[in-house]
Amino acid sequence: MIFQLLTFALFMLLNSNNYYSCWASSTKEVVTCSNIVPLTQRAHNISITDFGGVGDGHTLNTNAFKEAISKIRQIAKEGGTLLYVPQGVYLTGPFNLTSFITLYLAAGAVIKASEDPSNWPLIAPLPSYGRGRDHPGGRYISFIHGDGLEDVIITGENGTIDGQGDVWWKMRRHRTLKYTRPGLVEFMNSRNIIISNVVLNNSPFWNIHPVYCSNVVVRFVTILAPHGSPNTDGVDPDSTSNVCIEDSYISVGDDIVAVKSGWDEYGISYGRPSSNITIRRVNGSSAYAGIAIGSEASGGVENVLAEHINLYQMGSGIHIKTNIGRGGYIKNITVSDLYMENVKTGIRISSNAGGNADDKYDPNALTIVKGIIVKNVKGVKVHQAGMIQGLKKSTFTNICLSDINLNGETGSKTPTWKCSDVSGIAYQVSPLPCAELINHQSGSCANYSRH
Numbered sequence: 001m002i003f004q005l006l007t008f009a010l011f012m013l014l015n016s017n018n019y020y021s022c023w024a025s026s027t028k029e030v031v032t033c034s035n036i037v038p039l040t041q042r043a044h045n046i047s048i049t050d051f052g053g054v055g056d057g058h059t060l061n062t063n064a065f066k067e068a069i070s071k072i073r074q075i076a077k078e079g080g081t082l083l084y085v086p087q088g089v090y091l092t093g094p095f096n097l098t099s100f101i102t103l104y105l106a107a108g109a110v111i112k113a114s115e116d117p118s119n120w121p122l123i124a125p126l127p128s129y130g131r132g133r134d135h136p137g138g139r140y141i142s143f144i145h146g147d148g149l150e151d152v153i154i155t156g157e158n159g160t161i162d163g164q165g166d167v168w169w170k171m172r173r174h175r176t177l178k179y180t181r182p183g184l185v186e187f188m189n190s191r192n193i194i195i196s197n198v199v200l201n202n203s204p205f206w207n208i209h210p211v212y213c214s215n216v217v218v219r220f221v222t223i224l225a226p227h228g229s230p231n232t233d234g235v236d237p238d239s240t241s242n243v244c245i246e247d248s249y250i251s252v253g254d255d256i257v258a259v260k261s262g263w264d265e266y267g268i269s270y271g272r273p274s275s276n277i278t279i280r281r282v283n284g285s286s287a288y289a290g291i292a293i294g295s296e297a298s299g300g301v302e303n304v305l306a307e308h309i310n311l312y313q314m315g316s317g318i319h320i321k322t323n324i325g326r327g328g329y330i331k332n333i334t335v336s337d338l339y340m341e342n343v344k345t346g347i348r349i350s351s352n353a354g355g356n357a358d359d360k361y362d363p364n365a366l367t368i369v370k371g372i373i374v375k376n377v378k379g380v381k382v383h384q385a386g387m388i389q390g391l392k393k394s395t396f397t398n399i400c401l402s403d404i405n406l407n408g409e410t411g412s413k414t415p416t417w418k419c420s421d422v423s424g425i426a427y428q429v430s431p432l433p434c435a436e437l438i439n440h441q442s443g444s445c446a447n448y449s450r451h
């Protein structure tokens with residue numbers, strides 16, 4: 001009898017395995033862009049504790065990180081190194097990474113930022129911004145920083161990088177800072193970067209900021225900062241190409257993802273665009289935008305695809321934003337399969353972003369906004385359907401909306417559209433879009449991605 005039961009159990013097990021593999025192979029493979037960066041194995045494995053790291057939450061570990069990374073830099077030619085951060089809370093000042101490193105945060109590992117600004121060195125402003133974003137002049141270096149690197153991985157078992165941003169948000173609100181706040185993770189002039197399976201908490205400023213980079217993957221990350229925390233954008237690809245952001249949850253105080261490329265005359269003269277950006281299977285919440293482009297896009301932004309996005313409690317689902325003096329272009333942007341709930345404005349394409357870098361901007365530098373496709377959108381509890389307002393002297397063209405259904409709050413009136421200085425097409429959009437967009441009963445935006 002027992003034998004029979006065992007046989008039966010074995011049969012079921014084999015059968016279920018078969019059933020599973022059969023089901024798995026007949027289902028479509030999960031689409032991913034993450035293969036743009038190879039996932040390299042490292043020859044060496046060292047632990048932060050080998051360099052005097054103490055995870056008691058009080059000891060300052062800045063030197064332990066500096067020494068470990070300096071060691072890894074010395075042996076860079078020997079196959080790369082994994083820097084293991086075990087369970088524990090490692091307080092530290094900011095530190096620079098090096099090439100061929102995997103910063104590995106074990107389960108329960110927390111790398112926690114020092115709250116004392118005197119531990120934070122200043123670095124030069126970005127040439128494409130001409131100044132710090134908060135203040136003229138330099139800016140605090142990001143908590144985890146990299147410049148001129150290749151092949152860097154930050155990963156692990158969902159350990160946490162904690163920016164302890166509260167002190168910085170307070171200083172910002174009380175106007176007691178002289179320089180721009182530090183970001184959490186910033187890479188400059190780098191390529192082949194992966195950030196995956198980590199939790200980012202309470203960044204003082206932008207969370208993940210690749211600038212002048214190429215081939216960047218952000219995957220399986222959780223990014224958290226309170227609604228109302230100033231400028232805590234989730235991921236900001238900035239003058240960066242070939243970016244893949246997937247399978248992440250981002251709930252922050254500013255835009256969830258914002259693609260940028262420099263600010264006004266500084267961005268125009270630096271002239272480095274952001275291109276080939278994919279954002280897929282990302283969920284989140286914010287009082288600002290879900291998928292944002294700009295407003296600093298003076299070096300140009302093109303070829304952005306955002307799909308399978310779920311947003312809750314939002315300022316706007318999509319916000320493409322510019323202003324007089326920005327220059328550059330925003331073209332070939334596709335957002336599809338977007339679900340949003342409890343949103344102030346569903347779709348915003350606007351030219352009143354405000355905030356010029358300084359008074360030297362060129363009033364004739366007007367952004368070309370062309371080839372924006374928004375399709376398969378479902379919104380519930382949407383207060384205003386959309387605002388699509390171009391520049392008086394630079395009409396936004398080839399805007400295409402299709403298969404969009406936005407519902408207002410129960411009992412309240414239908415959400416409305418507001419448009420000016422735009423042209424384009426709308427297919428099956430409810431509520432009916434503004435007259436500036438030529439309304440068709442059927443069709444698609446398929447021709448528009450070729451702008």
Ligand SMILES: *[C@@H]1O[C@H](CO)[C@@H](O)[C@H](O)[C@H]1NC(C)=O
Nearest residue numbers: 045046047048082084086104
């Ligand atoms: C690296 O070393 C740590 C111990 O310091 C160990 O727990 C971990 O499993 C190692 N990781 C790899 C990938 O070898």
Ligand SMILES: *[C@@H]1O[C@H](CO)[C@@H](O)[C@H](O)[C@H]1NC(C)=O
Nearest residue numbers: 066095096123141145146147
């Ligand atoms: C870290 O990198 C920045 C920017 O490249 C540089 O200014 C700074 O000196 C570096 N800090 C250390 C401790 O190496």
Ligand SMILES: *[C@@H]1O[C@H](CO)[C@@H](O)[C@H](O)[C@H]1NC(C)=O
Nearest residue numbers: 157158197220221222247248
């Ligand atoms: C880490 O979090 C991701 C979701 O962001 C999840 O898919 C993954 O299973 C988690 N990994 C571990 C080791 O807990």
Ligand SMILES: *[C@@H]1O[C@H](CO)[C@@H](O)[C@H](O)[C@H]1NC(C)=O
Nearest residue numbers: 246247248249281282283310
């Ligand atoms: C995003 O939300 C969808 C729908 O609720 C869910 O199936 C998916 O697992 C979520 N993904 C992440 C990364 O949170």
Ligand SMILES: *[C@@H]1O[C@H](CO)[C@@H](O)[C@H](O)[C@H]1NC(C)=O
Nearest residue numbers: 214240241242274275276303
């Ligand atoms: C963007 O992708 C296109 C098509 O895959 C490719 O031809 C182009 O070189 C990429 N651009 C950059 C800057 O890598």
Ligand SMILES: *[C@@H]1O[C@H](CO)[C@@H](O)[C@H](O)[C@H]1NC(C)=O
Nearest residue numbers: 303304305332334449450451
């Ligand atoms: C437009 O962007 C998409 C990515 O969304 C890309 O696949 C396509 O090649 C781009 N089209 C042109 C004309 O560059």
Ligand SMILES: *[C@@H]1O[C@H](CO)[C@@H](O)[C@H](O)[C@H]1NC(C)=O
Nearest residue numbers: 425440443444445446447448
């Ligand atoms: C879209 O392209 C198809 C073929 O590529 C063409 O037949 C059709 O007329 C085009 N539609 C519009 C509105 O341009």
